[in-house]
Ligand SMILES: Cn1ncc2cc([C@H](O)c3cccc(CNC(=O)c4cc(-c5ccc(F)cc5)cc(O)c4O)c3)ccc21
């Protein structure tokens with residue numbers, strides 16, 4: 121039977137990356153997507169912006185919405201301090217299956233918890249199920265029409281604290297207009313746009329970094 125793109129991406133990691141070396145996993149995926157098949161990873165250009173935000177925040181508890189094949193999960197986890205953890209939500213079981221194997225190849229299983237299911241159902245359970253108090257950093261990269269409702273849900277569930285950073289992918293392409301309008305006009309956020317390009321292309325895209333003011 122025909123393999124899927126995530127399966128081919130995983131094989132490229134297993135063929136070209138060194139086990140236990142997260143940066144080689146990131147490089148193998150970027151080379152595969154640049155040379156063989158485009159895939160919706162945050163990519164290396166926006167990935168460098170992601171790296172700088174993660175390094176600046178030095179988060180202990182991270183939430184990622186939208187795991188896909190685990191590219192940004194590995195990128196973030198490789199920069200986390202020893203006891204820090206990332207919870208990543210993926211509703212598509214096939215993506216989750218591939219992501220777990222990419223994460224294992226990088227040797228980052230101890231820092232990453234892949235949770236299968238939709239964000240809308242899992243966000244309200246974060247405290248009771250995973251003992252989360254509040255998140256230090258949230259990376260939004262799932263369905264673009266879920267960024268705003270899930271941000272409001274995170275607020276309502278008391279999962280954001282003064283200073284929590286929300287970092288959103290694709291605010292230009294495919295675009296998240298209602299989310300942008302909200303974080304840029306709400307008195308509860310201080311927002312900043314990092315102009316970049318859509319992964320592996322010349323099209324404009326960017327990341328929006330928003331600080332929750334409480
Ligand atoms: C509710 N819930 N909870 C967890 C959860 C997890 C998922 C999946 O991980 C999933 C599946 C399919 C699509 C996405 C969103 N990503 C995108 O749609 C995207 C598109 C493009 C692009 C840009 C230009 C194009 F021409 C085509 C695609 C570039 C990008 O970087 C993207 O992130 C995420 C979905 C809903 C979920």
Ligand SMILES: [Mg+2]
Pocket residue numbers: 160161162261289290
């Ligand atoms: Mg994206």
